[in-house]
Amino acid sequence: MKIGSFEFSMRELGGAMGDFGTLFPLAIGYIVVCGVHPAGLLIMMGLANVVTGFCYRLPMPIEPMKVLAVVAIAEQWPPSMVYASAFAMGVVWLVVSLSGLMELIARITPKSVIRGIQMALGILLAVKALEMMSSGWILGLVSVAIVLFLRNNRFTPAAVVLVVLGAVIMYVNRQFQGLPGPTLALPDLQTFTLGQSWQAMLRGGFSQLPLTATNAVIATAVLIQGYWPDRPVSEKKLALNMGIMNLVVPFFGGMPMCHGAGGLAGQYYFGARTGGANLIEGGLEIAMGLFLAGSIAGLFAAFPLAIVGAMMLLVGIELTKFARGLTWDWNLWPMVATVLVSLVVNMAWGFVVGLLLHHGWSLAARKKAAT
Template sequence: MKIKSFEFSLRELGGAMGDFGTLFPLAIGYIYVCGLNPSGFLVMMGLANIVTGLVYRLPMPIEPMKVLAIVAIAQHWAPSMVYASGFGMGLIWILFAITGLVGRLAKWTPPSVIRGIQAALGVMLAIEAVKLLSAGWTLGLISLLIVLALRKNRYAPAAVVLMALGISVMSAKGEFHHVAAPGFSLPPLTTFTLREVWDTLVLAGFAQIPLTITNATIATAALLSSYWPDRPVTVRKLSWNQGIMNAVLPFLGGMPMCHGAGGLAGQYYFGARTGGANILEGMIEISLGLFLSASIAGLFSLFPGAIVGAMMFMVGIELMKFAREIKAGKDLIPLGTTLVISLLSNMAYGFLAGLVVHYLMLLLFRSRSV
């Protein structure tokens, strides 16, 4: 059976909305705290989604770089610093692609460590999801039931139904009165200095690299191979993609962006199977950026957190299930090490710890067999 490259259906639309749960909080922080222009933020993200969908013809999540986003929001970076950080990361990922370094790192990383990273991300998403669910357990449980009942429904996909439910709840509460009126707005031309590029790399960019290598590149490539074994995407291609979009889009208001196993799992879980999901998501984001830029932060912040939590929780479960591919035996030890250290510190340390344990065990078994 021939696999479709593009499909534009309610199921693909549902998949396109599958990773919105991880986007909402960081988008609000970038816009409200750092002062990013919402039009540039959304239109550039939309363009990145459309181009990526056309190039790969598969669902391919476009997400904020989380370490950079969290540090930028916590330290109240100026917009120019956010744009500079994206440009700096773009140069780094282009360098990784040119040298082939990211490919060598992928070859050195065993499946047990990759699955450990995915499991850790799944647990983290599930924990954050429970926090959001606690804000409204009744609505959250209803949302979970909708996900379980409609996830594979082509005519009423769960994510689409949940978005409609969220808008209905906001309307019933009269919260649209707090949202600014629609208006047309183009992305701005943005600038930054080379000093800001270096400063942001020191403040957060270098710390972002291990997470992008593990989750956004190696784990995403592995997950793509699991979902579409006949259409693999190499880590080098993902590196080029992340490099080019981050080197170009900050000049028009784009934030630092990457791929991500969590976003991909969310898209797939809620129905995305073709590049059409990316194109649909991109069209939505461009429309929001052009016509609702003054309203979007308010809309994101007022959307019911319990519904977002329900979506995130099921995506977390989806990511954790891949750990089952690692059979009982010695491979469970580096997987467990990666998982535990990632949860106790961060994924960069978990990744390094898993690698160390894996290669120490290899040396140990070889010495015993001599």
Template sequence: MKIKSFEFNLSELAGAMGDFGTLFPLAIGYIVVCGLDPAGLLVMMGLTNIVTGLVYRLPMPVEPMKVLAVVAIAQQWSPSMVYASGFAMGVLWLFLSATGLMGLLARITPRPVIRGIQVALGVMLAVQAVKMLAGGWVLGVLAIAIVLLLRRNRYAPAAVVLVLLGMAIMLVKGTFAQVQAPVFALPTMVSFSLVESWQSLLAAGFSQLPLTATNAVIATSVLIKEYWPDKPVSETRLSLNMGLINLLSPFFGGMPMCHGAGGLAGQYYFGARTGGANIIEGLLELALGLLLAQSIAGLFAAFPLAIVGAMMFLVGIEMTKFAKDTRWNLDLLPLLATLVASLWINMACGFLVGLAVYYGIEWQQRRGCRKGAA
């Protein structure tokens, strides 16, 4: 049976909402703390989602680069510094794609290390989700129950029901009274300096590279092959895509963007199966950015965190399931080394430790074979 490239239904709409857990907090931080123009941020993200859905004809998450976002928000970067960081990352990802270095890195990364990264990401998402649930356990448990009951329901998909529930809670609390009347607003051209681009690389960009390489490129490519074996997307192509996105979007107020295995797992978990999910999400973001830019930060901030946490928690659990194909006698040690180092230090360190353990074991095995042959 031929897989459709585009569907526009409630399941695709639910899948489009599947990775809101990472988008909401960082987008709010960029807008409120760093002063980014909501219209530019949302419109560029919307256009990126639409183009990505049309090109790949698959769900393909578009997310903030997390290390850059956390550092930018913590250090209260100026808007021009944020835009400069996106441009700098675009240059780096184009370089990695054009030189073939991204493909080389993917070829030398063994499956147990990828599995370790995926499990580490799942654990991190679950831990962050528990923090979100802490302020509303009753609502959170109810949201989890709704997901487990309705996740595969074609007529009332879980993510759609949860978003409607969150909006109903906001309505009862009177949040929508703060929404300003829709005003059409286009993103404006912005400027930044190459000096700021270099400063952003030193402050966070170089630290972002390993995380994006492992999670947004290698792990995402592997996940696509597992979900859609007939529609593989290479690591080099993902790197090229992120390079082009981040070269263009900063000039119109876009934040640094990447893909992500966690976001893809979230989209798939909640029902996305085609490029229609990206197009639906993109159209929603375009509408919000063009018409409700002045109210969007308050709306995002007022949405019940417990509902977002419930969605994120279940996606995190789903990510850990990819370790089930681990060969316990051969792959367990590299996977555990990757997992522990990722959780203890960071994902970049976990990646390097996992590689060292995997190739160390392989070297010992070859050495033992040579001695046996002698």
């Protein structure tokens, strides 16, 4: 069914499920370890998906901020600290967007470094995916075969088939038993202090900023340009999106959220082509938050990891393909440096090293030409 520029179909449903792989483990960690209420977390994420889907009429991934999530889960932050971190990131990205700083960063970032970030992200996703598939290699390989066979099928999309397969396996293994039944739950109003926001920035927020700038803003904008050349979304708008949504969601139990090239590649790979995918995904998340808050952590944890890993593996491979457009000249070296440093240290340092190498090389070339 098509309504205006929105499509609501099995293919869009498959695309809506394409970036669930990064949501599952981090959502479980926030809920189980940090004590974040699942109703607020899921409903706020769902609303963010719906709003961005209506605004842009394109697939627009909404994901957890990964560095902050990992730190919060590792240090067992209380829920108020999680909400405070989201608010702090909202302030930061609103300032970055409105000040024009994001546009400056985008202007000085060459394509080679962007491709390096995309390739590093693809490799990291693939490595994590293989680790998840190791929990059941046969199921993982069967899932890969299903994706390759059904990827372009409009009526039985691969992602939908895999989710159904995972649910059947859970049923056969009796993993639905003991979980609470559906009950209505609504988000509670949350409070936190500005002191907690500052502490969250010191403990994880400042480390999150370079990753968000590269992956969630610059790489996502480039990916949108590649998929929909006639409908670009600027880096400023992406930063503004993150600023606004992170200023609102923490007061109702939402976690720090961002966009992401990996999520967008996952949505597109599994069929998303319009904002309908966001509306479908948002509707599913809102429904889960409203009616499955008591059992969602158990459901996520019981879902076969090998299936999630298979989906992530193919998305990771898809991201590495974007490096093919670079020519074999000195521009290749900043990409190589970005990839290597990102894999050995992290993507923030990979971005910095690639940027310095590109501009240092360009400056040296100009000086040599002038003499």
